[in-house]
Amino acid sequence: MNVTGWSKGLEVTGGGEGVVSHAGLVLLRGLADKTGLTAGLSRALASNRLLVHDRGRVAVDLACVIADGAEVISGFRILADQPQAHGLVASVPTAWRALSEIAAGGPRMQARITRAVNAARRRAWAAIEARHGAIPGVRVADKMIEGVICIRLDASVVACHSEKEGAEPNFKGFGLHPLLGYCDNTTEALAGMLRPGSAGSNTTTDHLTVLDTAITAVPARHRRRLMVTCDGAGASHGLIERLDELAARPGHQLVYSVGWELGERERRALHRVPAQAWQIAVDGRGQARERRIDGACPDRRCAHARCWRQEAHVAELTGLLREGPDGDQLAGWPAGMRLFARRERPHPGAQLSLFEEADGWRYSLWVTNLPTTVRGWRGQLAYIDAAHRVHARVEDAIRTGKDCGIGKFPSHSLALNAAWMTLSLTAATLLAWLRLLALDGDLARAEPKTLRYRILHAAARLARSARRRRLKIAATWPWAGAIATAWTKIAALPHAP
Numbered sequence: 001m002n003v004t005g006w007s008k009g010l011e012v013t014g015g016g017e018g019v020v021s022h023a024g025l026v027l028l029r030g031l032a033d034k035t036g037l038t039a040g041l042s043r044a045l046a047s048n049r050l051l052v053h054d055r056g057r058v059a060v061d062l063a064c065v066i067a068d069g070a071e072v073i074s075g076f077r078i079l080a081d082q083p084q085a086h087g088l089v090a091s092v093p094t095a096w097r098a099l100s101e102i103a104a105g106g107p108r109m110q111a112r113i114t115r116a117v118n119a120a121r122r123r124a125w126a127a128i129e130a131r132h133g134a135i136p137g138v139r140v141a142d143k144m145i146e147g148v149i150c151i152r153l154d155a156s157v158v159a160c161h162s163e164k165e166g167a168e169p170n171f172k173g174f175g176l177h178p179l180l181g182y183c184d185n186t187t188e189a190l191a192g193m194l195r196p197g198s199a200g201s202n203t204t205t206d207h208l209t210v211l212d213t214a215i216t217a218v219p220a221r222h223r224r225r226l227m228v229t230c231d232g233a234g235a236s237h238g239l240i241e242r243l244d245e246l247a248a249r250p251g252h253q254l255v256y257s258v259g260w261e262l263g264e265r266e267r268r269a270l271h272r273v274p275a276q277a278w279q280i281a282v283d284g285r286g287q288a289r290e291r292r293i294d295g296a297c298p299d300r301r302c303a304h305a306r307c308w309r310q311e312a313h314v315a316e317l318t319g320l321l322r323e324g325p326d327g328d329q330l331a332g333w334p335a336g337m338r339l340f341a342r343r344e345r346p347h348p349g350a351q352l353s354l355f356e357e358a359d360g361w362r363y364s365l366w367v368t369n370l371p372t373t374v375r376g377w378r379g380q381l382a383y384i385d386a387a388h389r390v391h392a393r394v395e396d397a398i399r400t401g402k403d404c405g406i407g408k409f410p411s412h413s414l415a416l417n418a419a420w421m422t423l424s425l426t427a428a429t430l431l432a433w434l435r436l437l438a439l440d441g442d443l444a445r446a447e448p449k450t451l452r453y454r455i456l457h458a459a460a461r462l463a464r465s466a467r468r469r470r471l472k473i474a475a476t477w478p479w480a481g482a483i484a485t486a487w488t489k490i491a492a493l494p495h496a497p
């Protein structure tokens with residue numbers, strides 16, 4: 001067998017005409033234009049100077065190339081080098097200048113950009129509702145919470161290997177420490193704050209700022225029923241008080257679920273939980289978290305208690321702490337705040353505290369203001385636990401976000417990197433809109449890497465006739481139809497005013 005025969009008679013030459021790579025980028029650019037993002041940023045970034053390249057266009061194009069996988073500003077060339085498909089696009093130095101101008105504009109410039117993105121989001125969400133009937137719900141185990149928008153706050157360390165302003169040692173290594181807010185329903189990035197590496201995980205003022213920015217990012221019509229989740233023992237007095245205030249506004253509903261530290265008083269309470277008060281937790285399919293023991297009977301679906309080992313339990317500690325022998329241990333915290341504990345069998349090799357080692361379980365605690373009067377599945381212990389546990393989905397958003405601009409920062413300057421982060425979060429948002437407004441099936445759930453390979457990086461031929469240009473995706477490309485359909489859907493969106 002001739003294993004090298006593939007190259008027989010193959011010539012490689014230049015001179016190909018009408019060839020376009022990364023053809024799927026037109027979808028993101030079209031989406032930014034149709035939602036009014038481009039025009040909004042153009043107004044937000046307008047200056048009195050006479051500029052060849054509109055700064056809003058440059059900012060949108062930067063977000064598009066970040067979504068496309070650019071990790072450095074020179075990645076901008078993918079647009080600039082293909083004017084036949086994208087028209088006259090700024091050069092790499094101009095992209096740098098635009099980013100520096102955003103950085104130099106400070107918080108006021110940042111606020112103008114945020115307003116432009118939020119205005120585009122209002123139109124995008126209206127289009128999502130028009131297409132799907134509603135904004136997607138919040139999945140909790142096997143159930144769905146409809147009509148509620150869920151904001152997830154989380155801090156994450158971004159490792160830096162070169163000298164960068166603000167890159168400092170922290171509990172996870174060396175780098176920057178952004179605090180981010182994501183919308184669980186749509187996977188959009190709603191808010192982000194780029195902080196030095198030494199910034200605390202639970203710094204109250206940062207959480208309050210990101211929370212407020214994230215809520216403002218949600219279109220006003222959708223702000224009346226919110227969920228807010230935060231983990232990593234994030235419950236500071238200031239954050240809980242703010243959430244409590246927001247929840248108390250007439251006509252508004254806000255249910256929070258925030259991680260809580262396991263301290264001495266919580267340990268004492270855990271010792272006093274009666275065995276029967278622990279209820280079995282459910283897994284992602286809503287089934288009891290239990291496992292067959294070694295030496296169980298041959299019937300794998302038997303109902304013998306001795307054949308199963310329960311893996312995780314939930315109990316409420318509120319009563320024990322509020323009304324225990326030592327008096328109200330939660331005095332000073334809002335009256336409606338409830339404290340819960342989950343205990344799990346530790347994985348072999350898991351890091352356990354002395355307490356957990358002695359006890360044989362590993363504990364996680366959190367607080368919520370879910371009223372005790374809530375009926376149905378949402379009020380059940382197992383689902384109160386499941387609703388907190390799905391906070392972990394934010395880790396997927398951050399992981400894919402790190403593959404979309406926030407995993408690698410281009411500059412030494414913290415301000416410039418903050419501007420890059422803003423555009424990176426916009427990139428993640430454009431990808432979310434693309435999935436929800438123009439894609440179907442697997443593609444509507446695909447992560448950035450998959451979308452790049454199948455959609456954004458597709459090759460095409462640009463054909464010109466009398467007055468039209470036609471971008472023809474390679475006939476053999478398995479997703480050619482999906483790309484063409486997506487363009488039709490984007491073209492059919494109403495024009496932003």
Ligand SMILES: [Zn+2]
Pocket residue numbers: 296297298299302303304307
């Ligand atoms: Zn059995």
